Amino acid sequence: MNAALTCSTTPEDTLAVTLTGDWLLDTALPGVEPVLERLRDTPAPAAICFDASGLGDWDTGLVARLVSIRRDAEANDVRVDESGLPEGARQLIALAFAVREREGARRKARDVGFFAGIGEKTQRVVGRGRELLEFVGELVFSFGRLFRGKATYLRSDLVQYIQEAGAEALPIVSLISFLIGMIFAFVGVMQLENFGAGIYTANLVAVAMVREMAPIMAAIIMAGRTGAAYAAQIGTMKVNEEVDALTTLGMDPIDFLVTPRVIALVVMLPMLTLYGSLMGILGGAVVGLSMLDVSLVQYASQTVNSVGLNSLLGGLFKSVVYGSLVAIAGCQQGLACGSSAMAVGQSTTRAVVMGIVLIVVSASILTVIYINLGI
Amino acid sequence: MQRNAGHIVAKDITVAYGDFVVQRDLNFTVNRGDIFIIMGGSGCGKSTLLKVMIGLKEPAKGDILYEDVPFWASGDDAREAMKRKFGTLFQSGALWSSMTLAENIGLALRQYTSLSDAGIREVVDYKLMLVGLAGFEDYYPNELSGGMRKRAGLARAMALDPDILFFDEPSAGLDPISARLLDDLILELRDSLGTTVVVVTHELASIFAIGNNSVFLDADAKTQLATGDPKELRDSHSNEIVRAFLRRGVPEADAA
Numbered sequence: 279m280n281a282a283l284t285c286s287t288t289p290e291d292t293l294a295v296t297l298t299g300d301w302l303l304d305t306a307l308p309g310v311e312p313v314l315e316r317l318r319d320t321p322a323p324a325a326i327c328f329d330a331s332g333l334g335d336w337d338t339g340l341v342a343r344l345v346s347i348r349r350d351a352e353a354n355d356v357r358v359d360e361s362g363l364p365e366g367a368r369q370l371i372a373l374a375f376a377v378r379e380r381e382g383a384r385r386k387a388r389d390v391g392f393f394a395g396i397g398e399k400t401q402r403v404v405g406r407g408r409e410l411l412e413f414v415g416e417l418v419f420s421f422g423r424l425f426r427g428k429a430t431y432l433r434s435d436l437v438q439y440i441q442e443a444g445a446e447a448l449p450i451v452s453l454i455s456f457l458i459g460m461i462f463a464f465v466g467v468m469q470l471e472n473f474g475a476g477i478y479t480a481n482l483v484a485v486a487m488v489r490e491m492a493p494i495m496a497a498i499i500m501a502g503r504t505g506a507a508y509a510a511q512i513g514t515m516k517v518n519e520e521v522d523a524l525t526t527l528g529m530d531p532i533d534f535l536v537t538p539r540v541i542a543l544v545v546m547l548p549m550l551t552l553y554g555s556l557m558g559i560l561g562g563a564v565v566g567l568s569m570l571d572v573s574l575v576q577y578a579s580q581t582v583n584s585v586g587l588n589s590l591l592g593g594l595f596k597s598v599v600y601g602s603l604v605a606i607a608g609c610q611q612g613l614a615c616g617s618s619a620m621a622v623g624q625s626t627t628r629a630v631v632m633g634i635v636l637i638v639v640s641a642s643i644l645t646v647i648y649i650n651l652g653i
Numbered sequence: 654m655q656r657n658a659g660h661i662v663a664k665d666i667t668v669a670y671g672d673f674v675v676q677r678d679l680n681f682t683v684n685r686g687d688i689f690i691i692m693g694g695s696g697c698g699k700s701t702l703l704k705v706m707i708g709l710k711e712p713a714k715g716d717i718l719y720e721d722v723p724f725w726a727s728g729d730d731a732r733e734a735m736k737r738k739f740g741t742l743f744q745s746g747a748l749w750s751s752m753t754l755a756e757n758i759g760l761a762l763r764q765y766t767s768l769s770d771a772g773i774r775e776v777v778d779y780k781l782m783l784v785g786l787a788g789f790e791d792y793y794p795n796e797l798s799g800g801m802r803k804r805a806g807l808a809r810a811m812a813l814d815p816d817i818l819f820f821d822e823p824s825a826g827l828d829p830i831s832a833r834l835l836d837d838l839i840l841e842l843r844d845s846l847g848t849t850v851v852v853v854t855h856e857l858a859s860i861f862a863i864g865n866n867s868v869f870l871d872a873d874a875k876t877q878l879a880t881g882d883p884k885e886l887r888d889s890h891s892n893e894i895v896r897a898f899l900r901r902g903v904p905e906a907d908a909a
């Protein structure tokens with residue numbers, strides 16, 4: 279039978295609510311608005327009573343509504359007479375009201391205006407920039423302690439980080455650098471052949487790889503691979519209070535967690551860059567030799583002559599900068615992580631985005647500096 | 654509501670991880686409205702047995718019967734439908750940390766009922782009131798204390814009016830008073846809802862306060878040593894290990 283609710287006022291100014299039918303959670307239940315309206319009327323009825331003689335099956339669907347009615351009745355100083363309700367429902371309602379709401383626990387929704395919203399967002403961005411700078415400052419102190427031999431860290435951790443950031447990244451760096459070299463060579467052959475200068479493809483590939491592409495591609499790969507891993511590892515440790523456990527033992531989390539990771543990436547990224555340049559040049563050579571009418575010796579000597587020591591060192595210096603930026607972004611976001619599973623995901627995302635933005639911005643700045651220095 | 658005996662029946666259950674047998678030949682019956690305790694020393698496989706009962710781990714042998722329907726021998730769809738009548742409170746609450754309490758409790762309601770948003774809100778309010786957390790709807794789990802998280806987990810377990818409530822170590826990590834309050838709440842909920850309750854615990858205080866039926870698992874024998882009312886087991890069971898466990902290892906002459 280369908281659930282139904284009727285209410286009427288008795289001569290003694292009592293609101294009589296009659297409940298009939300099955301009141302189950304998953305069926306269409308009548309709203310209690312008519313009752314609530316009567317309770318809020320002025321003058322409100324003196325009391326409210328229930329008649330459940332026609333009530334069938336019931337579950338939470340009924341009790342949840344009765345609880346709302348009683349809450350409203352109490353707020354309007356209406357006496358509640360529950361004697362007409364089934365015993366089980368009375369017990370549940372009593373249990374629900376046994377512990378009163380804690381004063382001030384409920385939260386009010388905050389309404390932020392449009393301009394205030396923009397202001398708050400801006401302040402948050404500024405705040406994040408400041409946090410990053412503070413983090414860099416602490417990192418400098420940590421390196422100071424490291425060189426004085428006062429930092430606590432595990433040498434086995436450092437070795438493992440180096441393994442993860444170095445050898446284990448070789449396959450992906452090989453693949454991407456090789457393909458980038460091939461793409462550059464294709465473009466070079468197509469354009470330079472028009473001027474009969476196809477042999478200069480070797481110069482194009484070698485210079486582009488060594489000076490710009492190898493450092494930047496290796497860094498972006500590491501931002502997605504290792505920077506994200508750092509943020510997730512440290513963030514999860516933060517959630518599990520492992521970072522707090524380090525602090526209580528008097529170990530600086532930066533010394534223990536961050537510095538070894540930064541060292542690993544700063545040491546390994548230049549090596550990956552060097553390796554990536556080589557793979558790129560190889561990829562370019564495959565395309566160049568198969569599409570151009572030149573010998574291997576010609577192509578090789580053209581390549582060797584085009585890359586000076588300045589270009590090589592310039593590229594390696596860039597990769598040191600990128601490596602430190604990626605590691606800093608990853609570790610800083612990990613330590614700034616909130617305390618939920620969601621927060622770990624957010625800080626990992628932020629670590630990658632921040633890492634890539636920092637790489638590209640510093641690449642632009644460094645390129646301008648190099649040009650002015652004539653490197 | 655029909656109240657036939659033998660709500661849950663375990664038949665020749667063997668649980669194992671690969672070749673490593675944790676418990677074998679478990680047979681016990683849980684009646685409707687019981688508060689059934691799964692007890693035993695640490696590492697004897699209590700929680701593993703619970704996992705078998707709620708469908709997280711398949712037994713190596715045997716089956717669990719819910720109202721005479723075999724649980725693991727049924728197809729996936731039938732098993733899903735049976736699971737919907739369970740509510741589980743995990744050891745540390747296992748609330749979803751990216752959702753508020755209201756969202757935690759409302760998720761199953763949204764998924765499995767046709768309630769409107771206002772209706773869900775109403776039910777969520779009521780469930781939180783039942784566990785004494787009125788007003789905390791918009792809090793995230795990490796803003797609550799351990800005891801509050803447990804109670805919120807209980808509210809979530811009860812969201813769909815389950816027939817059976819499972820508790821994994823409800824008093825672990827709670828102070829004696831909070832543990833006692835949670836025990837009282839379990840009793841009150843059983844009395845007013847008629848729910849069958851299965852509790853994994855080794856806290857003697859709560860075993861005697863709430864349990865009226867139990868199974869005792871032993872790590873050395875790798876099987877059950879006793880089943881029945883824990884108070885009777887303590888006073889008159891023939892196996893010394895069971896009596897010693899229920900007396901905290903105190904010899905019987907001293908305890909009397």
